[in-house]
Amino acid sequence: MTALRRFVRGLEWGSLSRHAVLIFFAFVFAFPLVYMAMSSLKSPAQMTSDSSSIAAFLPTGDLSLTNYEIVFEIAPVGQFLVNSLFISGVVVLAGIVVNSLAAFAIARMRWRARGLLLTIILATLILPFETIAVPLLFVVSRLPTLVFEGGTVELGEGWLNSYHVQIFPFIAQAFSIFLFVQYFRSLPVELDEAARMDGASWFTIYRRIIMPLSGPVVATVAVLTFLPMWNQYLWPLMVTQTEDIRPVMVGAAYFGQWGPFGMAYMTLVTVPVLILFIVLQRRFVESIAASSTTG
Amino acid sequence: MQEWMRWSVGDRLILLLARDVVFMKALVNTLLFALVVVPAQAFLGLGLALLVNKAVRGISLYRTVYFVPVVISMVVVAQLWGALYNEDPGVINAMLGAVTLGAIGPIDWLGDPAMALFSIMALSVWQGVGFHMIIWLAGLQVIPPMLYEAARIDGAGRWAEFRHVTWPGLRHTAVFVFVIASIQAFGLFTQVDRLTGGGPLDTTQSVIFQAYERGFGKQDVAIGSAISVVFFALVLAVTLVQRFLGRERRGAVR
Numbered sequence: 418m419t420a421l422r423r424f425v426r427g428l429e430w431g432s433l434s435r436h437a438v439l440i441f442f443a444f445v446f447a448f449p450l451v452y453m454a455m456s457s458l459k460s461p462a463q464m465t466s467d468s469s470s471i472a473a474f475l476p477t478g479d480l481s482l483t484n485y486e487i488v489f490e491i492a493p494v495g496q497f498l499v500n501s502l503f504i505s506g507v508v509v510l511a512g513i514v515v516n517s518l519a520a521f522a523i524a525r526m527r528w529r530a531r532g533l534l535l536t537i538i539l540a541t542l543i544l545p546f547e548t549i550a551v552p553l554l555f556v557v558s559r560l561p562t563l564v565f566e567g568g569t570v571e572l573g574e575g576w577l578n579s580y581h582v583q584i585f586p587f588i589a590q591a592f593s594i595f596l597f598v599q600y601f602r603s604l605p606v607e608l609d610e611a612a613r614m615d616g617a618s619w620f621t622i623y624r625r626i627i628m629p630l631s632g633p634v635v636a637t638v639a640v641l642t643f644l645p646m647w648n649q650y651l652w653p654l655m656v657t658q659t660e661d662i663r664p665v666m667v668g669a670a671y672f673g674q675w676g677p678f679g680m681a682y683m684t685l686v687t688v689p690v691l692i693l694f695i696v697l698q699r700r701f702v703e704s705i706a707a708s709s710t711t712g
Numbered sequence: 713m714q715e716w717m718r719w720s721v722g723d724r725l726i727l728l729l730a731r732d733v734v735f736m737k738a739l740v741n742t743l744l745f746a747l748v749v750v751p752a753q754a755f756l757g758l759g760l761a762l763l764v765n766k767a768v769r770g771i772s773l774y775r776t777v778y779f780v781p782v783v784i785s786m787v788v789v790a791q792l793w794g795a796l797y798n799e800d801p802g803v804i805n806a807m808l809g810a811v812t813l814g815a816i817g818p819i820d821w822l823g824d825p826a827m828a829l830f831s832i833m834a835l836s837v838w839q840g841v842g843f844h845m846i847i848w849l850a851g852l853q854v855i856p857p858m859l860y861e862a863a864r865i866d867g868a869g870r871w872a873e874f875r876h877v878t879w880p881g882l883r884h885t886a887v888f889v890f891v892i893a894s895i896q897a898f899g900l901f902t903q904v905d906r907l908t909g910g911g912p913l914d915t916t917q918s919v920i921f922q923a924y925e926r927g928f929g930k931q932d933v934a935i936g937s938a939i940s941v942v943f944f945a946l947v948l949a950v951t952l953v954q955r956f957l958g959r960e961r962r963g964a965v966r
């Protein structure tokens with residue numbers, strides 16, 4: 418009690434009201450997620466009877482992981498998770514290579530119009546993906562593809578319903594190039610010059626000198642690429658038709674009607690993102706702050 | 713309704729869109745959505761940034777909690793709020809009933825044509841506001857502390873300090889926040905798709921949802937693309953306004 422009294426006396430009125438407001442908003446932002454996690458552990462009847470009282474946010478009744486087991490029976494959830502992990506993973510890896518190479522050419526090599534090229538790349542930042550989704554759908558539905566059938570290879574038409582249609586459009590990212598360019602420019606020019614003297618090729622400089630120094634920006638780009646890929650919905654909804662290549666967010670439609678199974682599925686696909694966020698929080702915050710200075 | 717207009721291509725399709733009742737509703741809804749959500753996200757985000765820009769105990773935990781919805785997929789956010797919005801028994805209705813002592817009865821948040829768009833606005837603000845808080849916070853932290861000291865010496869109160877030091881220092885950030893929030897708001901799609909499908913009575917139709925429905929659902933790539941062009945024009949207009957504001961500011965300061 419004395420500790421509590423000392424704590425209360427230590428607070429000024431201004432800071433007390435600030436704390437009250439802070440706690441109020443913490444509740445506003447947290448209560449849906451607490452509800453989701455708690456409901457995912459309850460039986461359907463329990464969840465319904467709890468939802469009009471404070472019990473909605475509390476671990477009441479018999480808690481079990483049954484809903485999570487049922488979720489895997491309703492839909493090929495394991496497949497969805499593997500698909501999302503594969504697609505996001507490939508885009509992250511390919512994105513790091515492609516965007517850093519582009520940035521290297523712009524930031525470290527001297528050639529005409531590299532500034533202009535950067536301006537053009539950055540101009541695409543104002544175009545949200547939604548703008549090009551429908552036209553892009555039209556384009557990918559007409560791209561040539563190799564069809565392997567009974568030992569022969571034929572040229573088919575259309576990329577729809579495949580992994581690569583979910584991967585290629587997202588590898589090159591203007592914002593990733595921007596982050597790499599900014600970072601590469603901060604590295605001393607003398608590094609390149611010394612290596613050039615020693616007869617190193619540009620690619621060797623990229624691979625042996627610049628990239629090994631670029632750990633922080635690689636991490637930032639990886640996080641910023643992974644997150645939207647994992648959370649993606651509109652594009653895979655349009656280009657996938659079968660369960661074997663669908664990602665997790667399209668899979669959420671199987672559990673659209675609320676109830677504890679939906680809650681279990683949503684918790685399942687949100688937890689990886691939350692872990693990633695909490696581990697790499699500083700990278701998130703820094704990269705968002707960096708985006709506001711793009712101009 | 714659209715069938716006899718199929719022959720027209722190119723710029724004519726936009727004229728046809730203008731006569732399309734559902735599309736015009738979608739356009740009005742999207743503008744209305746942006747008109748409410750953009751200022752709400754921006755100013756609430758600024759309020760939160762000012763709130764957490766002070767070194768009190770546990771402040772980084774609060775920042776984390778406020779930011780968490782940003783990293784969650786809109787699909788999950790929409791479906792989760794769909795459950796919370798349930799009429800009876802529903803968590804939001806129960807909380808509303810508890811706060812107002814039962815004065816406001818259960819509301820059909822997503823089924824009532826008068827409420828559906830508002831409900832979608834509310835969950836969208838909830839999801840996006842933490843993002844803008846972080847941008848404002850970055851802006852706040854580059855304002856030189858010297859200016860605050862000078863203001864205090866001149867005897868400025870809290871409001872005067874905000875009005876003459878903080879806000880002018882955030883002008884550039886403000887433009888950025890409004891542009892990003894607008895582009896995100898115009899892109900309204902997932903919430904509509906997961907929750908209302910454009911209903912009830914087309915009150916939650918949106919531009920991108922129409923582009924998707926026409927271009928993909930009805931396989932009419934031409935109309936879908938035409939809608940995308942209208943969408944692009946919206947986004948471009950916002951960006952040009954940003955350019956204009958940015959230039960004016962530079963001229964005013966120097």
